[in-house]
Amino acid sequence: MKEKTVSESKTIMTEMIMPNDTNPLGNLMGGNLMRWMDIAAGVCAAKHAEAHVVTASVDHVSFQSAIRLGNVITITAVMTKAFSSSMEVYVEVTVAEITGANPRKSNHAYFTFVAVDQENQKPIKVPQLRAVSSEELDRQEGANRRREIRLILSGRIQPSEAKEVKDFFSKF
Amino acid sequence: MKEKTVSESKTIMTEMIMPNDTNPLGNLMGGNLMRWMDIAAGVCAAKHAEAHVVTASVDHVSFQSAIRLGNVITITAVMTKAFSSSMEVYVEVTVAEITGANPRKSNHAYFTFVAVDQENQKPIKVPQLRAVSSEELDRQEGANRRREIRLILSGRIQPSEAKEVKDFFSKF
Amino acid sequence: MKEKTVSESKTIMTEMIMPNDTNPLGNLMGGNLMRWMDIAAGVCAAKHAEAHVVTASVDHVSFQSAIRLGNVITITAVMTKAFSSSMEVYVEVTVAEITGANPRKSNHAYFTFVAVDQENQKPIKVPQLRAVSSEELDRQEGANRRREIRLILSGRIQPSEAKEVKDFFSKF
């Protein structure tokens, strides 16, 4: 089975916030940010899978600080884990003024994608992911628990079947 | 304290899927759908709050069935619970072909918004929500648990403080 | 012959006015409003016809009050009459501030569409429309006169053939 590293599919996207991306208060609308995150994450997943992909889910996203008109955002998408035909991608957004001033992390999210055959859009197998750095290993480590939560939330498994999540909460 | 019903802020949005909304496979991209859901939910929250609002978070969203170029989607956003200055909005998306054929639920999500003062964008109080129908009461009922999960996920409380979530999982 | 009610195809669209929709004075441009009205009306007609449709005409539209950046508009499109393969759709636009303040009717228009075969884009028959409420009957009632005016204006009949219009003006 083919195996690929995280850096082979790492994707960076830079966008300048234009007027139409903002609400009447001059802040980037959350939905527009998610649209860009989805594209960056999708490009990353497709590069890993060497195939077309479709968005399967987005985990909880929170928006802590306002991003303003004219700000520049940098979106970095990296693979965290490859399952059979689905993949989890971690997306992190940093923001700064156009002059580079006031740089800070804005937010992050986990997206999942399914690789599909172009012809009939059926799921196909994807290469394994080789996590190397401790950061990459940490992200891969939590992937199974995040997956269980998704399966509960989308109603595909019962909470009672979510072994990793139960273990996690039982620690407290 | 002012109190408003769910129907006072209910918001319906219809969109036809245009070429630029789709990926190379001709499917609506997940991020574009979230962009519309965010606008519909934001209009709903602003109507309830009678104020400007900013997106605070989006809960887990999953995309089960492909939405195709030329399909028509209907997005319905309703308030589920008003907290002090934040609000939870439930958004449901249905989809059908342009001819109305093959109508089905596509997906749903919970968005939270914070009402802010237009001048300095500080949080302001919002009216209470009066849930009336059993469906409205059901949605309000789960809101506290969903809120705890968000607070854990955004790192603002420890899992040990998430009383409702612990209770929920301890049942299994 | 199949018959459908008005409510079966009623279509509601909500849009928030973004910067690019406005002119340098910060007002929604008339043409942008007509673009949305056309989409809402087209979705309505396609749903009634259960077929693809093409815009055949738009009757006189007047723009009485300015719609401002950040305002929210609600476009409601309802069938008024189904002819053989063409349909008349009534579109009404209401507007309010994002906070819901200052709600008012903005304007309205009558659009006509022709249902066409997807293959060769030739006109096809559409279901009859069953008007039930007095409002629906009123709108259906004026449809023949509006149709005569359109035929005159597009040069397809002579004013002398416009029986209903002549009768209308002879009353004064």
Place this chain on the structure above:
Amino acid sequence: MKEKTVSESKTIMTEMIMPNDTNPLGNLMGGNLMRWMDIAAGVCAAKHAEAHVVTASVDHVSFQSAIRLGNVITITAVMTKAFSSSMEVYVEVTVAEITGANPRKSNHAYFTFVAVDQENQKPIKVPQLRAVSSEELDRQEGANRRREIRLILSGRIQPSEAKEVKDFFSKF
């Protein structure tokens, strides 16, 4: 009182039909065409008025032949008559394939605009229009009748007051 010729404000706009301008059948949507016509007509009126303008109305528009993806349209907007602070603009659309093949008139419409003060958006006086060619004089000639029809349609005068329209129909 200042007087200007038709050619001083004549405005030509060329657009290539892009994917997002078309419906699922690959035809330019009527509303998108009206959006461009409104911009071309507005630029023409503003140039004549030497002031900002707002769209007041659009007369009946019919769409006879399909405009296809990749076609090139040419929109020509010319002043037909200047009233006190409002202006009537005639807009004609021609279309051809990208190669210039199959050129034909697509459709036309009359738009009216009101010149406004930038500060408070109140109507202001506009220069008189000097029609010179027989074509320009013909268009100016019908402007009063078209104006009466608009006043009836927008409910500002009673049909009984529409002298020119009554005269027109009484001839048949």
Place this chain on the structure above:
Amino acid sequence: MKEKTVSESKTIMTEMIMPNDTNPLGNLMGGNLMRWMDIAAGVCAAKHAEAHVVTASVDHVSFQSAIRLGNVITITAVMTKAFSSSMEVYVEVTVAEITGANPRKSNHAYFTFVAVDQENQKPIKVPQLRAVSSEELDRQEGANRRREIRLILSGRIQPSEAKEVKDFFSKF
């Protein structure tokens, strides 16, 4: 061999500068202007070639004066020379306020296009260009020198082979 005049393919495009076309200072971004110039020039070349065309190159463009939000630009594209399957198009941009005030030339550029077969996108022969006026002849005259510069800049000929350019610089 077919021969066509410059006026047969002359293309005029008018655009109003919208919010999303501008940077945070309220100036039209250079890249947006080039996007419109490319479309106008491409429509011109396609009309001359009576074929689809692809952009081959853009010569040096400089942006001397700021174009502001709400300004109106007029882009005029004319053929300067037809080579075997490529064509040089001169594009000039003038700008004025929406009221027509402060009209001035903004900038210009030379674009080259290659006519291609729609089927397999291979270059095809184009009609010869007949320059008539002294202005048209002047523009055609410099076309060979500009072409040599392009061939050097894109690395397809050595500077030593650029006879016209060497002659030009040797005069000083």
Place this chain on the structure above:
Amino acid sequence: MKEKTVSESKTIMTEMIMPNDTNPLGNLMGGNLMRWMDIAAGVCAAKHAEAHVVTASVDHVSFQSAIRLGNVITITAVMTKAFSSSMEVYVEVTVAEITGANPRKSNHAYFTFVAVDQENQKPIKVPQLRAVSSEELDRQEGANRRREIRLILSGRIQPSEAKEVKDFFSKF
């Protein structure tokens, strides 16, 4: 005088080619590519200058290979030289299929920007650029010659004053 490295302002932008970016042949239009290159280069220059910037010029750009709908492009912008208040930025575009297949360099261009004061948009001084790697030094080396060519092309110096360019051509 402040000095900054090339890597401090390096900017990477990833874009997926959407339907509206392409011509009727399904190829990315050259003007759209230049629009993105301008944004990436502008973000790079602003980061170096720690100020707002305006595009001053774009050097010759050639488009050698077609970029197709659904392809993914990566735009990398790096500073090559800082003059007094202007800066030269090198932009390189690589392209691959969505699956990562067939990666190749598409094209490149040199953009120049002027740093301006936000208040009155007058030129302001920028930090010096410290080129370190041999590649950075090579790019800086050619910058003076490219600048002379720009000054000739924009008519600000006579060819006889272009010492570096004359020297260059006299070698052949």
